[in-house]
Amino acid sequence: MRNRIIDILKNTSGISDWRVLSTRTESTELFFVHKDLETVRSTDTTDIKVSVYVAHDGALGEATFSVYASFGDEQIKEEIEKAKKKANIIANQPYSLPENEQGEYVSASNFANYKPHELASLISNACFEADNVENGSINALEIFVYKDIIKVTNSRGIDKSQVKYRAMVEAIPTFNGAESVELYEQYNFTEFDRKLVVEEIAKKMREVKDRYEAKPPVAKLSCPVILDAPELEQLIGNYVGELGFGALYQHSNSFSVGDDMQKNSCGDRLTVTMCGEVTGSVRSSAFDSDGVTLVDRKIIENGKAVALWGGTRYAQYLGQVATGNLGCISVECGTLTNVEKTSKPYFRCASMSGLQVEIRNDYIGGEVRLGYYFDGEREIPVTGISISGKLSTALANMRLSNEAITYESYNGPKCAIFEGIEIV
Amino acid sequence: MSFSSFLNSRRESCRALVNELGKKYAYVGILGSDVKSSAIRVNRQVSDIGEGGAAECGFVVKMHNGRAFFEYSIDDISGDISALAQKIIDAVKVEESLVEREISVNVPADEPMVKSFSRECDFDSFSDEELLAKCVEIRDAILSKSDKLLNAMVAVMPFTVSKLFISKNRELDQFYSWVNVMAVGVYRDGEKMVMAREGTYSNLMGEALGEMPSHIDALVNKCQKLANAKPIVPGVYDVITDPSISGLIAHEAFGHGVEMDQFVKDRALAKYYVGDYVASPICNMHDGAAATFSTASYFFDDDGVLAHDTQIIKDGILVAGISDLVSATELGTEPTGNGRRQSYKRKAYSRMTNTFFCPGKDKLEDMIASIKHGYMLFETNNGMEDPKNWQIQCTAEYGIEIVDGKLTDNYVSPVVMSGSVPELLKSISMVSDDFKIIGAGSCGKGYKEWVRVSDGGPALKVRVKLA
Numbered sequence: 001m002r003n004r005i006i007d008i009l010k011n012t013s014g015i016s017d018w019r020v021l022s023t024r025t026e027s028t029e030l031f032f033v034h035k036d037l038e039t040v041r042s043t044d045t046t047d048i049k050v051s052v053y054v055a056h057d058g059a060l061g062e063a064t065f066s067v068y069a070s071f072g073d074e075q076i077k078e079e080i081e082k083a084k085k086k087a088n089i090i091a092n093q094p095y096s097l098p099e100n101e102q103g104e105y106v107s108a109s110n111f112a113n114y115k116p117h118e119l120a121s122l123i124s125n126a127c128f129e130a131d132n133v134e135n136g137s138i139n140a141l142e143i144f145v146y147k148d149i150i151k152v153t154n155s156r157g158i159d160k161s162q163v164k165y166r167a168m169v170e171a172i173p174t175f176n177g178a179e180s181v182e183l184y185e186q187y188n189f190t191e192f193d194r195k196l197v198v199e200e201i202a203k204k205m206r207e208v209k210d211r212y213e214a215k216p217p218v219a220k221l222s223c224p225v226i227l228d229a230p231e232l233e234q235l236i237g238n239y240v241g242e243l244g245f246g247a248l249y250q251h252s253n254s255f256s257v258g259d260d261m262q263k264n265s266c267g268d269r270l271t272v273t274m275c276g277e278v279t280g281s282v283r284s285s286a287f288d289s290d291g292v293t294l295v296d297r298k299i300i301e302n303g304k305a306v307a308l309w310g311g312t313r314y315a316q317y318l319g320q321v322a323t324g325n326l327g328c329i330s331v332e333c334g335t336l337t338n339v340e341k342t343s344k345p346y347f348r349c350a351s352m353s354g355l356q357v358e359i360r361n362d363y364i365g366g367e368v369r370l371g372y373y374f375d376g377e378r379e380i381p382v383t384g385i386s387i388s389g390k391l392s393t394a395l396a397n398m399r400l401s402n403e404a405i406t407y408e409s410y411n412g413p414k415c416a417i418f419e420g421i422e423i424v
Numbered sequence: 425m426s427f428s429s430f431l432n433s434r435r436e437s438c439r440a441l442v443n444e445l446g447k448k449y450a451y452v453g454i455l456g457s458d459v460k461s462s463a464i465r466v467n468r469q470v471s472d473i474g475e476g477g478a479a480e481c482g483f484v485v486k487m488h489n490g491r492a493f494f495e496y497s498i499d500d501i502s503g504d505i506s507a508l509a510q511k512i513i514d515a516v517k518v519e520e521s522l523v524e525r526e527i528s529v530n531v532p533a534d535e536p537m538v539k540s541f542s543r544e545c546d547f548d549s550f551s552d553e554e555l556l557a558k559c560v561e562i563r564d565a566i567l568s569k570s571d572k573l574l575n576a577m578v579a580v581m582p583f584t585v586s587k588l589f590i591s592k593n594r595e596l597d598q599f600y601s602w603v604n605v606m607a608v609g610v611y612r613d614g615e616k617m618v619m620a621r622e623g624t625y626s627n628l629m630g631e632a633l634g635e636m637p638s639h640i641d642a643l644v645n646k647c648q649k650l651a652n653a654k655p656i657v658p659g660v661y662d663v664i665t666d667p668s669i670s671g672l673i674a675h676e677a678f679g680h681g682v683e684m685d686q687f688v689k690d691r692a693l694a695k696y697y698v699g700d701y702v703a704s705p706i707c708n709m710h711d712g713a714a715a716t717f718s719t720a721s722y723f724f725d726d727d728g729v730l731a732h733d734t735q736i737i738k739d740g741i742l743v744a745g746i747s748d749l750v751s752a753t754e755l756g757t758e759p760t761g762n763g764r765r766q767s768y769k770r771k772a773y774s775r776m777t778n779t780f781f782c783p784g785k786d787k788l789e790d791m792i793a794s795i796k797h798g799y800m801l802f803e804t805n806n807g808m809e810d811p812k813n814w815q816i817q818c819t820a821e822y823g824i825e826i827v828d829g830k831l832t833d834n835y836v837s838p839v840v841m842s843g844s845v846p847e848l849l850k851s852i853s854m855v856s857d858d859f860k861i862i863g864a865g866s867c868g869k870g871y872k873e874w875v876r877v878s879d880g881g882p883a884l885k886v887r888v889k890l891a
Contacts (some may be wrong), residue, residue, distance in 0.1 A: 025769075029771070032525075037518065037525040037527060038493060039492065040493075041496070042512075042516050045498065045499050049475070061746065064475055065475055068476055068481040069482075070500045070502070076524070089553050089556055090473055093470070117519055118519060121521060121522055126520075139689045139691055172691060174812070180690070181812065182691065183814050250469055250610075251574040251575045271463050360619065361618075361653065361655070361838055363838055365840055366817065367808070367816075383503050386840065390655065
């Protein structure tokens with residue numbers, strides 16, 4: 001199909017450039033209700049997106065459409081003609097497509113060593129192996145094993161492909177007693193290691209037991225707040241989004257290069273690099289949807305924005321060099337040692353409904369489903385509370401752990417401790 | 425515009441595949457989906473005509489072997505049907521060790537029905553040029569209102585849905601449309617930059633586009649107010665919710681909690697409270713594709729079950745949940761037409777559609793007048809469910825302080841509402857006599873499986889924790 005489309009595009013007059021982006025996805029999926037296998041799914045689908053570019057009147061127009069498996073040559077030609085017409089009424093600042101790069105990439109993974117059904121079964125077995133807490137259970141478990149083949153080809157000599165493997169576990173660890181409580185677990189990985197899967201689910205099983213035992217604090221807690229890697233990924237993800245070429249070009253950014261993002265800081269200052277790859281992350285990639293080779297870029301150094309990042313179009317509009325649309329974040333560790341962390345009381349958010357980060361409203365907060373209050377000696381599980389504070393104050397006082405961890409698309413401090421966030 | 429000619433061309437192949445797979449499976453149903461979606465976007469710097477995120481074309485085959493369910497998603501059904509059937513059978517085979525784990529539930533009912541459904545759509549009356557020109561006109565009108573507007577973004581996002589369902593005894597097809605028009609202002613006042621949005625929506629382009637200009641002043645005014653909004657002092661307050669926030673509460677507090685696939689997994693406390701008071705006696709709540717008319721008003725769901733109007737809470741008592749085919753089969757209940765997929769590539773789950781509280785008898789002005797000190801909350805930002813533990817987190821874009829029974833000019837933003845679901849619902853003390861559905865929402869289950877939903881209702885007076 002791709003070759004047919006490309007042949008037709010090459011023989012179409014009136015277009016300046018074209019791009020064909022395809023993703024074939026094969027999946028094997030298992031859905032358990034308690035320990036019973038309720039549904040088995042398998043998919044074999046291909047998305048093909050075709051973009052056509054038309055230079056006209058000193059401007060550039062583009063339009064994108066999908067080509068489906070059922071399309072014959074005539075239908076493809078019709079869709080190209082429609083897209084040409086659309087591109088002719090769009091008049092944007094011109095930019096060039098990336099040129100003359102070819103490559104075939106295979107993401108690091110051991111998934112190819114297994115048949116998909118076998119791997120899905122092994123992952124489910126590993127999850128159930130961790131389901132050994134007395135009065136605990138996994139009430140629902142979903143296993144997804146994917147293989148993606150991504151190809152991008154354009155009229156300027158870009159021709160790249162990448163094979164990626166990824167798996168996702170969605171598990172609902174539950175603890176049953178006088179009441180029943182649960183936590184939510186989503187775990188993505190690209191390398192199967194039975195022991196790591198067991199450890200990950202076992203950790204959540206311990207936490208759900210803690211949630212069962214957790215109580216609202218008898219008195220208002222007043223102490224520093226600790227956020228772990230999942231929340232740090234969200235927090236820092238909000239900041240890096242402000243430093244994209246597109247955000248700056250469209251005036252929707254709150255920060256720009258040279259700005260101090262941690263004014264009046266008396267804690268650790270952020271140093272953040274946007275990356276194409278973080279080992280084990282399902283968001284790692286060799287190139288973006290335009291075929292631009294991903295190049296890591298340090299965008300925040302010692303709390304100051306030092307560079308922008310993003311794809312080729314908006315990079316060109318701003319006269320900068322594109323990094324490609326990077327999907328991963330690397331954050332330098334800080335100075336907070338474990339000894340220092342445990343030298344005084346703190347409140348650690350272990351499971352949140354969702355961290356709310358509002359840069360424009362200078363707000364950070366959210367409901368904490370499971371937290372731990374460290375009283376100077378031990379962590380006591382706490383529930384039924386929220387956190388709320390000024391983002392600028394939290395960042396100014398932030399101390400970053402000196403231990404690194406990789407979580408999803410984030411590699412950086414294992415946790416951070418914040419002053420000035422209220423626990424309510 | 426009308427039902428997909430592509431899906432029509434595959435009817436015979438689908439019937440043949442149902443027959444072929446029916447030799448092995450006790451139940452076979454095929455859903456074909458052809459969704460055409462586009463997005464026309466303009467802002468101060470760039471404009472684009474692209475494909476909308478909902479666009480898709482393909483099939484999902486659902487089977488039941490007398491014990492468990494099996495599904496296969498594929499781009500096309502054509503050619504050698506016997507070979508395709510064998511490919512599907514091979515693809516959904518499980519490891520030997522898992523066979524004994526297969527659940528044992530009854531074969532779904534497959535009541536005979538042949539029907540076509542279609543709703544009026546005027547999208548063909550608007551060319552791309554006209555839509556682009558309208559977006560530019562709205563953008564320019566917004567930008568002309570204030571020098572402090574850094575940018576204005578306007579988008580028109582229409583989609584048409586054609587779905588075909590074929591099983592041994594059923595053949596259904598439906599065609600309907602929806603369009604969302606969105607305008608966003610980016611506004612800077614001194615150091616502070618804010619964004620505000622306004623949306624219109626309809627099954628008819630003419631309606632949705634025609635209404636947007638009347639929202640421009642409200643959008644710019646909101647930008648100005650939000651630029652001066654302060655953080656709220658955390659605490660428990662008397663609160664009036666606008667229809668958007670009422671809908672968010674309906675959706676997050678009880679909507680997710682009565683999705684009956686959660687009952688099957690013992691993931692919803694609501695399972696044990698059917699027949700009990702869970703809310704104030706003046707509280708009534710519905711869900712259903714046929715319950716009102718909005719973005720989730722399809723004719724049949726992704727399991728081939730006709731749209732319902734399900735009353736969930738009646739006079740404060742929990743009376744019913746909402747289900748997809750699989751969960752209803754497992755529970756031995758009638759499915760309620762709530763089986764929805766993000767796309768043909770994804771599994772169907774029990775999902776909300778149009779979810780809302782019913783209007784009451786109070787006047788909004790009386791509700792505001794009844795509050796000594798509190799807030800009126802506006803516009804959904806996001807929410808998160810916790811049906812097992814009946815906790816709730818809902819975020820409003822902004823609130824306006826009420827002092828001595830009057831709305832002030834003091835804006836707070838954002839406002840996060842959290843607490844216990846029964847406490848919140850039982851605290852409902854007044855319900856306004858007006859009603860509005862917001863047809864621009866989307867909803868995930870957990871953190872995935874996004875589908876279009878609407879929610880809304882009247883204004884509610886509640887007592888809740890704000891932060």
